[in-house]
Amino acid sequence: MSSTYDAIVSRYLERTKRSRELHDEAKRLLPRGVSSNFRVVDPNPIFIESAVGTTITDADGNRYTDFANAFGALLVGHAHPKIVQALEAQARRGTLHAMPHRLEVSVAKELRARFGQDQWRYCNSGTEATMHAIRLARGYTGRSKVIKFEGAYHGAHDTVLVSNKPPLRLAGLRSRPRRVSWSEGIPQESFVHTLVASFNDLKGVRALFEENPNEVACLILEPIMMNMGVTEPLPDFLPGLRALCSEFGALLIFDEVKTGVKIARGGATEYYKVTPDITVLAKAIGGGMPLAAFGASADIMEELNSLRVIHVGTYASNPITLAAAEVTLKEILTDEAYRRVFALNRRLVDGYSRLIREHGLPCYANGVGSMGTINFRKDVLRDYRDWASVDKHASQAWYLAMLNEGVIPQPPGPDEQWTVTVQHTEADIETHLKAFTRVAPLLKSL
Ligand SMILES: Cc1ncc(COP(=O)(O)O)c(C=O)c1O
Numbered sequence: 485m486s487s488t489y490d491a492i493v494s495r496y497l498e499r500t501k502r503s504r505e506l507h508d509e510a511k512r513l514l515p516r517g518v519s520s521n522f523r524v525v526d527p528n529p530i531f532i533e534s535a536v537g538t539t540i541t542d543a544d545g546n547r548y549t550d551f552a553n554a555f556g557a558l559l560v561g562h563a564h565p566k567i568v569q570a571l572e573a574q575a576r577r578g579t580l581h582a583m584p585h586r587l588e589v590s591v592a593k594e595l596r597a598r599f600g601q602d603q604w605r606y607c608n609s610g611t612e613a614t615m616h617a618i619r620l621a622r623g624y625t626g627r628s629k630v631i632k633f634e635g636a637y638h639g640a641h642d643t644v645l646v647s648n649k650p651p652l653r654l655a656g657l658r659s660r661p662r663r664v665s666w667s668e669g670i671p672q673e674s675f676v677h678t679l680v681a682s683f684n685d686l687k688g689v690r691a692l693f694e695e696n697p698n699e700v701a702c703l704i705l706e707p708i709m710m711n712m713g714v715t716e717p718l719p720d721f722l723p724g725l726r727a728l729c730s731e732f733g734a735l736l737i738f739d740e741v742k743t744g745v746k747i748a749r750g751g752a753t754e755y756y757k758v759t760p761d762i763t764v765l766a767k768a769i770g771g772g773m774p775l776a777a778f779g780a781s782a783d784i785m786e787e788l789n790s791l792r793v794i795h796v797g798t799y800a801s802n803p804i805t806l807a808a809a810e811v812t813l814k815e816i817l818t819d820e821a822y823r824r825v826f827a828l829n830r831r832l833v834d835g836y837s838r839l840i841r842e843h844g845l846p847c848y849a850n851g852v853g854s855m856g857t858i859n860f861r862k863d864v865l866r867d868y869r870d871w872a873s874v875d876k877h878a879s880q881a882w883y884l885a886m887l888n889e890g891v892i893p894q895p896p897g898p899d900e901q902w903t904v905t906v907q908h909t910e911a912d913i914e915t916h917l918k919a920f921t922r923v924a925p926l927l928k929s930l
Contacts, residue, residue, distance in 0.1 A: 492888065495888045504528045506531045522555065524896075536563045551894055551904070551908075556768065558768070579802075579804055587803055587810055588606070591813065599740075600759065601781065602782040605777065605778055606801040607766075608800070610776050613766055614741075614764050617764045620780065620787055624735065624784050625735060631700060633867075634681070634683070634869075635867065643678055644704065645666045649666070659682065663678060682868065690728055703728075703729055706738075711900075714855060722756050736760040738753065743852075748822075749819070761784060769812065825906055825908070836858060843925065847859060860878045861874050879897075891915060891920075
C-alpha cells in the first residue's frame, strides 16, 4: 500500500469512528456485519442515519451528496415527497392485501406502454424476477439450457450464480469461458444447464447454439453490462443476439433490473430498438420500494395464464410498493425529468473526462442515461476479460477518498456505477466534480 492510500484510509477511519463501533457490534450479529455481501466495505462501511433528497447523513454526523442511490434503485432520489405521500396514503388503506387491487392494473398499463410487453407479473426483487423469467422461458420452449455472459450478475439463484466474476485461472479461454460457480452450496446439477459466453462475442454465442441444438431455452443478458462498470454493447451485438435467438428458437431475455427505466422511458428496448421476448425489471421502477416485474407477449405468458408454469408469491403486488411505483412511473419520471437527469449526467461524465485528461489518469469515464462511472483502465471495456484488468485498488482509493470529501460517488466496488436522480441539481454535480478535483491528484500518486 502506498502512503497516499494509507493517508486516505487514515482520514476515513478518523471520520467514521461511530460507524466502526456500530459495525463491530453488527459483526457479532450479522455475518461480516452487513445484510448483503455487496455492502461490505473495507475498512468499514458507513452506517446511515438518514437519507433525504440527495443527502445522506451517517452515524458520525458526516453529510454526503449521494450518487450511489441504493445501488441505482432510487432514480427518484431519497424520500421523494410524492413517494412519501403515496406510501402514507396507501398504508392507511392497508399494507398488504395478497388479493387483486387497482394498482396492479394501473402499473401494468404503464409498463406495457413503456416496454411494449403485453402482460406482466410482479415480484419483490430482481433475483426473483430473473428466476421466474428463466422458468417461463424453459416452460415455453420445453428446453433446459440458458446462455449467460461472463461477468454478468442476474441475481442470487443457482442457475445464474455462475461465472459472475470468476478467477481467470479457472475461467478458460475468452472465446470459450468455463462455467465457474460463485458460491459454495450450489450442487453441480443446479447449473449444469448454464452456458457461458463472452459479452460482445457473437461468434462465441453462435457456437454455443450450434453445439446445443434445440436445447437452449433462453439467453439472458443486461443490454449494457451494468455489473462491469458501464460496458456497452458494440453496435451489431444486440441485433445479432436477437437474430441468433430467433434462428435457434430460444427466447431473448433482457435483464433490465438496472437499465430499465433509467436509460430511456422504455429502457434498452427503446434505446437500442431491439425487442426481447421477456423483459425483467426491478430497482428503479419501485421508487425505493421492493418491486420487480417480468413481462412478455400474451403468447409466451399463456404459460402462466394456463397455469402450466408457476408464478406465486404472498408479497407479489404489495399495494404499498405498487402505490410507490404508480407515482414513480406516472408522476415523477416524466419526459421533462428524463431530459433534466440525462443532461446532468452528461455534465458529470464530461466533467470527469476533462479532469481525468487534465491529470493524465489511466482511466476513462462513460455513462448512459442516468448512470455513469470511472472505469479504471485506459482502453474501453468490451467484456469480462477486459474488466478483469481494471485497477481495483485505484477504484477503492477513489471511493474512500470521495467519501472523505463528502461525496458518495457510486455504490462500493469497481463493478458499479453512479445514478443521477430527479432530485440532483447542477450544484450537486459541481459538488461532485469539485470533490474529484481534490481526489484526482491523490489517484495520480497512488
Ligand atoms: C442486472 C441485475 N439483475 C438482477 C439483480 C438482482 O436484483 P435484486 O438485488 O433486487 O435481487 C441485480 C442486482 O443488482 C442486477 O444488477
